[in-house]
Structure formats: C-alpha cells, structure tokens
Amino acid sequence: MKPTFALTRYFSALLIPTFLFMTACSSETSKDKTLLPGNWRGVIQVAGQNMPFNFTVAEQEGKPVAYLVNGEERILINEISYAQDSVHLEMHIFDATLIAKADGNRLAGRWARRDMEKPYNLPFTAEHGQTTRFSENPTAPAVNVSGKWEVQFTKADGSTYPAIGEFVQNGNALTGTFLTTTGDYRYLQGEVSGSSLSLSVFDGAHAYLFNAQAQADSTLKGNFYAGLATHETWTAKRNPDFKLASAETLTYLKPGYDRLMFSFPDVNGQQVSLTDARFQGKPVVVQIFGSWCPNCMDETAFLAPWYAKNKTRGVEVIGLGYEVSPEFDKAKARIEKMQNRLKVEYPLLVAGTKDKELVAKSLPALDKVVSFPTTIFIDKKGKVRKIHTGFSGPGTGKYYEDFVRDFNKTMDELLAEK
Incomplete structure (x- = not known):
C-alpha cells in the first residue's frame, strides 16, 4: 500500500537514537521507570486473543516520543508521562492510553480505552528489542494471497456484510486492508506462514486481529477479533472484478429536501x-x-x-x-x-x-x-x-x-x- 502526501506530512519521519534516555514528567525517575529507546513488540489481549503490534521509542526535542508502526504508517505518540510507578502513553487524538510498569526490557499493564459508552481496559505487555510482528521464524509460505478478494464477514448474530480484501505479500511479509461500505480497516500488517495468514493493526483507538487459513479450493476462511469480546468469521475468494455498493448511494436526502440546515x-x-x-x-x-x-x-x-x-x-x-x-x-x-x-x-x-x-x-x-x-x-x-x-x-x-x-x-x- 502506498502512503500519500497528507499522512506523510502528518506522521513525522521515524528517528531512532541509539542512546538511553530516562526523561520523566515528575522528579521520581528510577530504573523501574526507564522506557528504553528502540524497537518494541507489544501484545494486547483482544477478545481473548494475543494481538501483536510494533512501536518504537525515540527522543525528540529532549523529550521521549513513540511511534505506532502499522506497515508503512508511523503514528506519533508525543504525550508520554510518568505517574506513581507507571509510564503513560496517550494515544494522540484518541481518548485512550497505554499504561504500564517498566521492568528493564519489559512493560506490563493495560490499554485503557475511554471513548466508549462503556469504557474498558485490556491487558498489555511489551518486550524491547523485537521487530517481529507475529513469528520470529515463520514457515515458508505455501500460498501467495496478493491481490483482490471478495470477502464476507459474519457477525455473532448471523448477519453478514461484504468487504474487499486487498493484500500485498512479499515472501512471508503481508500488508493490506479490508474495505467495507462504511470505511476501511486502515493499515494492516502481518505474515503468511505455511498456508495461514495473520494481520493486525493498532492505531491507538482500535486493536484488530485477523487470521485465516487457505482452503483446498483456494478460498480463505478466518476469524476477526476486536475489543473486549467481538468475534466475527470471514470467508474470501479471489475476484478482481468485485465492487462494493457506491459510496454515493447509501445516504440521501428525504423527499422534498434539497438543502441541509443546522x-x-x-x-x-x-x-x-x-x-x-x-x-x-x-x-x-x-x-x-x-x-x-x-x-x-x-x-x-x-x-x-x-x-x-x-x-x-x-x-x-x-x-x-x-x-x-x-x-x-x-x-x-x-x-x-x-x-x-x-x-x-x-x-x-x-x-x-x-x-x-x-x-x-x-x-x-x-x-x-x-x-x-x-x-x-x-x-x-x-x-x-x-x-x-x-x-x-x-x-x-x-x-x-x-x-x-x-x-x-x-x-x-x-x-x-x-
């Protein structure tokens, strides 16, 4: 997936210093509060599943910053503070925070999402020095899922909705997204290992995990996990001609109206x-x-x-x-x-x-x-x-x-x- 000028300007270029910093917003700085610079692999417990993501920590203008990494996207996290014995990473524009205790190369805490009618917390851990997303040594890919797929998601109540899957596979590495009639799942990053694929995204407000198994008939069959307990299944078949309903036909004016008033x-x-x-x-x-x-x-x-x-x-x-x-x-x-x-x-x-x-x-x-x-x-x-x-x-x-x-x-x- 190719990034565009708007977000390229918005999400600043990634700079990773090689030195250790221990900046804190309070005077209580100790070994336990050290947030090591460099690469981190995080895991959030999403609907009972391990949803991995990557982030980096650096220093910018004398202050610690982090970047959430999803494929080619880098989301700047520049509100990092310490309270009592925990580090708090505010999720940029979203009303959500990663809160964790640091113990050398590890973080352990929670992802607190408050922009919900019923706010929730999900367990969060992270380990320093790791750049892998899912597997350190994935099995050689037995399939190539690059291209366009016709997808159907099935909710827990049995209702369904269509989507387009667009994937780019390079060896084991996999990126892509799902498009629906109401939006997309943004930058997904993951891998293909053998005949299985895994994708995840964490943008601060949403933590999504997708997995699937390639079937003998060349279709895909998988699961989608999100939030506290959201679980949907999905199937996909290759279809380069598949289209969703036009985005200009779903919302319209009532009869007798030609203007918007507010x-x-x-x-x-x-x-x-x-x-x-x-x-x-x-x-x-x-x-x-x-x-x-x-x-x-x-x-x-x-x-x-x-x-x-x-x-x-x-x-x-x-x-x-x-x-x-x-x-x-x-x-x-x-x-x-x-x-x-x-x-x-x-x-x-x-x-x-x-x-x-x-x-x-x-x-x-x-x-x-x-x-x-x-x-x-x-x-x-x-x-x-x-x-x-x-x-x-x-x-x-x-x-x-x-x-x-x-x-x-x-x-x-x-x-x-x-």
Missing part, C-alpha cells in the same frame, strides 16, 4: 450555520465526523491541508463533531485535540453524540446516517449535490487515490459553476 456551536461556543455570510455563494463541504473515529482521522488529515491550500479559491469546509460525551466541555476538549494535532483551519462544531439515530435527527434533511465519516457536498446556491458515505483512507492505496481524484473533480466543477 446551527451548532463551535469550540468557542459561537453558533455556526450554513446561512452565515461566510458560506454564502461558495461551495461547502460538510464533514460528519467523530474524534474517536480512525477513518475520520484519515479524512481530516486529507481535508485539513486541502482546505489550507484551496480556501483562497472561495470554498469552505465545516466539520460536525459527534462525540461520546453529551457534555459540551468534554466534547469540545476531544474535538480541539484533533483540531490542534491535524492543524485544522476550518470550523469544527460540537453537534451532538455519536448515536447514528440522534445524528440523523440533528440533520432532519437526511434520511439516515450510516457511517462516520459522511461527507456532504453543497453548491454555491446552497443545494446538496452529493453525499459520500464512509472513507477509503491511504491504507487502501488506489481506492484512496480514486477518492482524492473524484473529490478534486467534484470541487473543481462546483467552483466553476456560476
């Missing part, structure tokens, strides 16, 4: 509406997002630099944030963290909570909202011209490139209209 406070408490003078006579992109949503993070990492570059052309972007907490101050704090981290110059509003039914009620012109993010394109006359459900991020390679190309084409057309 009024929500921005992070400073000032009401913002599409009827404000700032938005009149201009194409406007309305982004429905949540700071807790990795696909929203990817879309914002695209929209923020795009707006900075194109705002002088007479175009506007508005982000409608739907957060976990209904309390304005708590929701504002999460949105502001994303705004500052991704350098967002367009207004981000505190629109409500992430319950999709409540989201649809807050925007009565919409028939429903099925995905975060959802992107609405409005012309110079204030009419809704297109609604795009979900987002195919940079981990999807050509699908992301297709989105960028289509987005720019749409905006050029709207800007050219009189």
Whole structure:
C-alpha cells in the first residue's frame, strides 16, 4: 500500500537514537521507570486473543516520543508521562492510553480505552528489542494471497456484510486492508506462514486481529477479533472484478429536501450555520465526523491541508463533531485535540453524540446516517449535490487515490459553476 502526501506530512519521519534516555514528567525517575529507546513488540489481549503490534521509542526535542508502526504508517505518540510507578502513553487524538510498569526490557499493564459508552481496559505487555510482528521464524509460505478478494464477514448474530480484501505479500511479509461500505480497516500488517495468514493493526483507538487459513479450493476462511469480546468469521475468494455498493448511494436526502440546515456551536461556543455570510455563494463541504473515529482521522488529515491550500479559491469546509460525551466541555476538549494535532483551519462544531439515530435527527434533511465519516457536498446556491458515505483512507492505496481524484473533480466543477 502506498502512503500519500497528507499522512506523510502528518506522521513525522521515524528517528531512532541509539542512546538511553530516562526523561520523566515528575522528579521520581528510577530504573523501574526507564522506557528504553528502540524497537518494541507489544501484545494486547483482544477478545481473548494475543494481538501483536510494533512501536518504537525515540527522543525528540529532549523529550521521549513513540511511534505506532502499522506497515508503512508511523503514528506519533508525543504525550508520554510518568505517574506513581507507571509510564503513560496517550494515544494522540484518541481518548485512550497505554499504561504500564517498566521492568528493564519489559512493560506490563493495560490499554485503557475511554471513548466508549462503556469504557474498558485490556491487558498489555511489551518486550524491547523485537521487530517481529507475529513469528520470529515463520514457515515458508505455501500460498501467495496478493491481490483482490471478495470477502464476507459474519457477525455473532448471523448477519453478514461484504468487504474487499486487498493484500500485498512479499515472501512471508503481508500488508493490506479490508474495505467495507462504511470505511476501511486502515493499515494492516502481518505474515503468511505455511498456508495461514495473520494481520493486525493498532492505531491507538482500535486493536484488530485477523487470521485465516487457505482452503483446498483456494478460498480463505478466518476469524476477526476486536475489543473486549467481538468475534466475527470471514470467508474470501479471489475476484478482481468485485465492487462494493457506491459510496454515493447509501445516504440521501428525504423527499422534498434539497438543502441541509443546522446551527451548532463551535469550540468557542459561537453558533455556526450554513446561512452565515461566510458560506454564502461558495461551495461547502460538510464533514460528519467523530474524534474517536480512525477513518475520520484519515479524512481530516486529507481535508485539513486541502482546505489550507484551496480556501483562497472561495470554498469552505465545516466539520460536525459527534462525540461520546453529551457534555459540551468534554466534547469540545476531544474535538480541539484533533483540531490542534491535524492543524485544522476550518470550523469544527460540537453537534451532538455519536448515536447514528440522534445524528440523523440533528440533520432532519437526511434520511439516515450510516457511517462516520459522511461527507456532504453543497453548491454555491446552497443545494446538496452529493453525499459520500464512509472513507477509503491511504491504507487502501488506489481506492484512496480514486477518492482524492473524484473529490478534486467534484470541487473543481462546483467552483466553476456560476
């Protein structure tokens, strides 16, 4: 999967010093609090399974930082502190933390995820000096799974949903992602060992584990684990022509509506509406997002630099944030963290909570909202011209490139209209 300019600028280049640092935010620094620089292999207990991931620790401007590693992606973790006998690594824009006690080359603790209606903690361990993801000595691959696959996931209740699997295999090394109608599973990294494949991703907010076994009929049959107890099964067959439903057909306006109307406070408490003078006579992109949503993070990492570059052309972007907490101050704090981290110059509003039914009620012109993010394109006359459900991020390679190309084409057309 090929990284793109937006996230390449956002996720800083990886620098790994060779020396040991012992910086702490308190004066209580000891051997037990040492966070060794270099490579680490972490494991989170996801739905009862060992989900491995990789991260590195370095020093930047005299302070410890870490990078979550998923394939070609590096996510900067620059809020590292010590409290009592544990090190705390805040998961960048997400309301989640890795908390662990250091004992030389090992860490032992928990991953605390708070951006949920029911927050949870999962056991976390890590070992220094390891670069492997799954196996130190995997068996020589008996299959090559590179290419496009038609996938069906089956939930615990028996319901199913389609997906596209895109994989790139180089020897034992495997990268790729799954695309669904509502988004993608971002950068997956893993291996093929014999006739088995394993993939995982940890972006700070989501810890996903996929495994599968190649079948005699050249299909794949596997499992997907996430969170406390999520377990789904999946099957796949090669199909280079398989397509998902169009992202522009899933969300639409109710009969009789051709405009979107709303009024929500921005992070400073000032009401913002599409009827404000700032938005009149201009194409406007309305982004429905949540700071807790990795696909929203990817879309914002695209929209923020795009707006900075194109705002002088007479175009506007508005982000409608739907957060976990209904309390304005708590929701504002999460949105502001994303705004500052991704350098967002367009207004981000505190629109409500992430319950999709409540989201649809807050925007009565919409028939429903099925995905975060959802992107609405409005012309110079204030009419809704297109609604795009979900987002195919940079981990999807050509699908992301297709989105960028289509987005720019749409905006050029709207800007050219009189």
